[in-house]
Amino acid sequence: MLIYLVTVLACVSMQFQLFIPGKNWRLSLAELVSFLENRGIKFAMCSLSKEFFVVSTEEKVGASIIDDLGGTIKIGVSAADFSTEIVRSAFVQKDKEAQAQIVRDIVASGLVDEMFKSESERTLFGVSVYCAEKQLRSVYKVIQRFIGSSIKRELAGYGKKSKFMGFAKDRKLPQLSHIEVLKKNLVENKAEILFCVGREQTFVATTIAVHNPFEFQKRDVGKPVQRKIFAIPPRLARIMVNLAVCTKGKVVLDPFCGVGTILQEALLAKSKAIGVDINRWCVEATMRNLEWLKDEYALENAEYRVLQGDVHKLSQKIGWEQVDCIATEPDLGPALRQIPTTSYAVRIAEKLEPLYYGLLEEAYKVLKSGGRLVLVSPYIKARSGNPVTMGIEKKAVAIGFERVYPFKRGFFAEDAAVPENLISMASLIDAEERHKIGREIHVFQK
Numbered sequence: 001m002l003i004y005l006v007t008v009l010a011c012v013s014m015q016f017q018l019f020i021p022g023k024n025w026r027l028s029l030a031e032l033v034s035f036l037e038n039r040g041i042k043f044a045m046c047s048l049s050k051e052f053f054v055v056s057t058e059e060k061v062g063a064s065i066i067d068d069l070g071g072t073i074k075i076g077v078s079a080a081d082f083s084t085e086i087v088r089s090a091f092v093q094k095d096k097e098a099q100a101q102i103v104r105d106i107v108a109s110g111l112v113d114e115m116f117k118s119e120s121e122r123t124l125f126g127v128s129v130y131c132a133e134k135q136l137r138s139v140y141k142v143i144q145r146f147i148g149s150s151i152k153r154e155l156a157g158y159g160k161k162s163k164f165m166g167f168a169k170d171r172k173l174p175q176l177s178h179i180e181v182l183k184k185n186l187v188e189n190k191a192e193i194l195f196c197v198g199r200e201q202t203f204v205a206t207t208i209a210v211h212n213p214f215e216f217q218k219r220d221v222g223k224p225v226q227r228k229i230f231a232i233p234p235r236l237a238r239i240m241v242n243l244a245v246c247t248k249g250k251v252v253l254d255p256f257c258g259v260g261t262i263l264q265e266a267l268l269a270k271s272k273a274i275g276v277d278i279n280r281w282c283v284e285a286t287m288r289n290l291e292w293l294k295d296e297y298a299l300e301n302a303e304y305r306v307l308q309g310d311v312h313k314l315s316q317k318i319g320w321e322q323v324d325c326i327a328t329e330p331d332l333g334p335a336l337r338q339i340p341t342t343s344y345a346v347r348i349a350e351k352l353e354p355l356y357y358g359l360l361e362e363a364y365k366v367l368k369s370g371g372r373l374v375l376v377s378p379y380i381k382a383r384s385g386n387p388v389t390m391g392i393e394k395k396a397v398a399i400g401f402e403r404v405y406p407f408k409r410g411f412f413a414e415d416a417a418v419p420e421n422l423i424s425m426a427s428l429i430d431a432e433e434r435h436k437i438g439r440e441i442h443v444f445q446k
């Protein structure tokens with residue numbers, strides 16, 4: 001029986017932190033709550049939308065956690081919040097008093113004072129608007145220009161010259177990319193303002209951290225041995241490591257290690273890594289990649305070993321109850337040129353069953369009690385429109401695993417509007433438009 005100790009914090013008189021998720025917001029949210037929970041950080045998710053999450057924590061969460069998360073693009077600290085009703089009056093009804101009130105709130109929040117401290121002669125700053133409220137999306141470019149011009153005027157009042165980063169007309173969303181924020185040093189200069197319009201409440205925040213895509217890219221295409229078709233993206237690998245609670249000192253196993261992408265992320269999370277693959281070439285590739293990672297990231301104390309072996313004999317190779325967590329992606333089926341018929345998709349899934357069932361049985365043996373298994377299985381799109389998935393849960397439960405639901409009610413503040421289908425969601429789907437076979441991500445616990 002799994003017991004969860006989550007204290008629900010109220011979302012009042014606390015510092016709000018804003019998290020801007022990647023494209024797959026459910027995956028980003030699942031990673032974030034797992035990360036916070038398993039580090040013993042007391043938190044409440046106060047508001048959520050696919051554009052941003054508002055989290056209140058008892059203690060401040062450091063900006064550096066951005067490097068530990070695969071699914072978060074920006075982190076901001078809220079300096080002011082007000083009812084979204086005011087934003088609606090200001091920009092839909094064009095009420096001048098409401099507009100003035102918003103400017104007064106931003107000025108009183110001290111955000112502009114922070115920019116005033118910048119040493120450069122001309123402060124460069126940007127405003128990104130994230131909007132969870134459909135009705136306001138039609139005016140969010142207007143909002144962005146209004147906030148930018150107001151801040152510029154305010155800075156001029158202090159005798160400070162500034163340059164407001166405008167956007168080309170064809171930019172779809174009035175948001176700076178993380179790359180722009182990085183290149184213009186906006187984090188260091190506290191010079192990106194996040195204006196996050198929620199359904200009830202609007203938050204004005206300063207960006208304190210942005211995702212560094214160059215680091216993840218380096219681990220993807222900069223490592224010595226690559227294998228494009230089968231390899232998992234490093235950001236997803238990091239999310240899986242976090243869902244599996246592979247934290248400092250824990251022993252992590254990837255029994256289908258390929259070229260070692262998941263193990264790289266596990267080592268960066270300061271876990272000890274064990275890789276297994278049936279293919280000798282993969283074993284050598286993983287060894288080379290992990291050696292490279294150790295040098296590149298100065299991980300002097302990194303501990304890892306990579307073995308050749310078949311998943312069906314995993315417990316003979318590793319021993320019983322030896323590992324704290326498993327994060328893995330077995331074969332997902334053949335490369336498809338077109339979306340298959342349902343019957344072909346079912347055949348693909350059936351053919352993979354022995355491999356997956358073998359993994360579940362052996363994973364249960366090698367895991368320590370309480371250890372987690374994070375497993376990707378295929379999510380096969382079919383011409384009927386109904387994807388075909390594998391009956392992983394039934395088998396896993398029969399062996400003794402319990403499914404870990406990614407979103408527990410206790411993660412959310414009592415008054416937060418949480419979609420019911422989120423709480424009942426058993427697995428996470430990662431399937432882009434272009435993929436014929438996407439990923440279904442499961443979390444199980446022994």
Ligand SMILES: C[S@@+](CC[C@H](N)C(=O)[O-])C[C@H]1O[C@@H](n2cnc3c(N)ncnc32)[C@H](O)[C@@H]1O
Nearest residue numbers: 231232256257258259261277278279310311330
């Ligand atoms: C989808 S790939 C894993 C990719 C890996 N996550 C990466 O980023 O490189 C699946 C791997 O499982 C290995 N494999 C297939 N059958 C296996 C088995 N029975 N036991 C162990 N490994 C196996 C393959 O050699 C392949 O490298």
